[in-house]
Amino acid sequence: MTSSLVIFDLDGTLIHTAPDLMASLNHVLALDGLAPVTFEDMTWLVGQGAKVMIERAWSHHGYAFAPEKLETAFDAFLVHYAAEMPGHSQPYPGLLAALDRLEASGMKLAVCTNKTEALARRLLDSLGLTGRFAAITGGDTFAVRKPHGEHVLGTIEMAGALPANAVMIGDSINDILAAQNAAVPAIAVPFGYSDKPVSDFNPDIIINHFDELDADMVRSLIESRHTAG
Numbered sequence: 001m002t003s004s005l006v007i008f009d010l011d012g013t014l015i016h017t018a019p020d021l022m023a024s025l026n027h028v029l030a031l032d033g034l035a036p037v038t039f040e041d042m043t044w045l046v047g048q049g050a051k052v053m054i055e056r057a058w059s060h061h062g063y064a065f066a067p068e069k070l071e072t073a074f075d076a077f078l079v080h081y082a083a084e085m086p087g088h089s090q091p092y093p094g095l096l097a098a099l100d101r102l103e104a105s106g107m108k109l110a111v112c113t114n115k116t117e118a119l120a121r122r123l124l125d126s127l128g129l130t131g132r133f134a135a136i137t138g139g140d141t142f143a144v145r146k147p148h149g150e151h152v153l154g155t156i157e158m159a160g161a162l163p164a165n166a167v168m169i170g171d172s173i174n175d176i177l178a179a180q181n182a183a184v185p186a187i188a189v190p191f192g193y194s195d196k197p198v199s200d201f202n203p204d205i206i207i208n209h210f211d212e213l214d215a216d217m218v219r220s221l222i223e224s225r226h227t228a229g
């Protein structure tokens with residue numbers, strides 16, 4: 001039988017990265033003399049990768065930018081963000097124990113993030129976590145990214161699992177929609193970066209802390225999907 005697969009979003013789900021993302025974004029904004037964004041703003045700036053984050057911050061400031069400026073700003077962001085890694089970024093409380101529990105039950109783990117794959121790998125490397133995941137895919141790994149279901153399905157395939165045995169855990173509407181588009185059960189966490197309550201996205205279940213996540217929960221979500229047809 002194929003192993004179950006638990007797929008994690010990265011920013012705001014596995015790792016609390018917003019302070020470092022914000023520092024690098026504010027560095028880029030300052031290059032154009034723009035005011036910094038606040039931590040509150042990060043709840044709607046994060047989710048579609050760094051390029052969209054920069055564009056959203058520019059629009060927020062009413063900054064009329066030429067599209068070619070985006071590549072320069074993105075490069076400046078990458079240099080700043082990668083240089084500080086892992087900075088203040090840390091796994092959320094209870095995460096490492098939850099990964100241990102799932103692995104001990106024979107489950108595979110994967111990461112499906114809209115960060116670029118290189119940045120995601122670098123961050124996970126810097127925290128000593130890369131080896132725990134059967135697959136790590138980013139917003140640039142495939143032709144599409146979350147909320148597209150193919151990003152989730154591609155991650156499942158790379159991890160050597162089957163959609164019928166997978167669940168997705170995330171903090172934003174992109175994660176829950178991507179799971180729904182891939183027809184896999186969705187677990188939402190309310191402690192990440194979302195400007196709307198995660199209950200608005202109709203996940204199958206919400207966990208408030210990683211202490212709640214175990215193999216029984218994953219199995220019952222997968223089984224309930226099968227009985228529901």
Ligand SMILES: O=C(O)COP(=O)(O)O
Binds near residue numbers: 046053
């Ligand atoms: O960095 C982002 O904008 C999104 O990253 P995530 O998909 O890991 O939440």
Ligand SMILES: [Mg+2]
Binds near residue numbers: 009172
């Ligand atoms: Mg996220």
